[in-house]
Amino acid sequence: MDLDKILEAVAEFVEPHRGKGKVADYIPALASVDPNKFGMAVATRDGTCHKIGDADECFSIQSISKVFTFSLALQKVGDTLWERVGREPSGSAFNSIVQLEHERGIPRNPLINAGAIVVTDHLIDNGDADATTEMLLGVLRDHAEDESIAIDMEVARSESETGARNRSLAHFMASFGNLDNDVETILSAYFRHCALALSCSQLARAALFLAFDGKDPVTRERIVTPQRCRRINAVMMTCGHYDNSGDFAFRIGLPGKSGVGGGVLVIAPGEGAIAVWSPGLNEAGTSTVGALALEALVEQTGWSVFG
Known part of the structure; x- marks a missing residue:
């Protein structure tokens, strides 16, 4: 071929x-x-x-970064991941809050925004979002065999400045006890991994x-x-x-x-x-x-x- x-x-x-x-x-x-x-x-x-x-x-x-964070979370915590995130199609927009309310703070799957926020929470140790971000960067550089892979910090800032809906999703899940780390700590890592270039x-x-x-x-x-x-x-x-x-x-x-x-x-x-x-x-x-x-x-x- x-x-x-x-x-x-x-x-x-x-x-x-x-x-x-x-x-x-x-x-x-x-x-x-x-x-x-x-x-x-x-x-x-x-x-x-x-x-x-x-x-x-x-x-x-x-x-697309959610594929890699999902993979890392499965390696880290195994099937216990499914206690805090589902694996069903959402049928809703990527940033919808409707299903979250109906399903008491458990996101439908790891590839919608709410689910990826929970996945990111699993990856953060000792409240260190910077270390989590560096770990993800290192993994992608290794997988791609390319040390030049980086985060576009302008995009990351833009994500954070316009991230009201994601903050709402995170606080809503936190209200159900489905997040372990501080919301801003989690979103700091989340916005940066979405800004990978x-x-x-x-x-x-x-x-x-x-x-x-x-x-x-x-x-x-x-x-x-x-x-x-x-x-x-x-x-x-x-x-x-x-x-x-x-x-x-x-x-x-x-x-x-x-x-x-x-x-x-x-x-x-x-x-x-x-x-x-x-x-x-x-x-x-x-x-x-x-x-x-x-x-x-x-x-x-x-x-x-x-x-």
């Missing part, structure tokens, strides 16, 4: 659609991103990264272990157990795109996670990890052109988990 030719065909297919969708302007630091940007990268078993377009330009990965190439390489039962196929490092890897992919499949998750599974048929920075991370089990970036979003917060590109890629490669 010639992935470079396939990526060229995908780029040609999406060209007429570039710029479509709405950039996430409710976070001021993201409002000025060029909506015509498009990049795509596929990292394969041998570590080769096939890429096209703006695949080496860093962007704010936003909620990676390229499609870095992101696909960092997530490659999820395509191979939790083991990095290049370094041979066991990152998560096969069982936990399958669980991470399962939650990504059912919950990775908020109230757009069903349509994404229907169209693309692979586990994935979107972010309002316009990135989408997708796992093709046994094949590789795919990252795409195009800033214009659909109404559910998933990249409009990114989803089209992934649909075209799956059609060309046959990588859907549904055959």
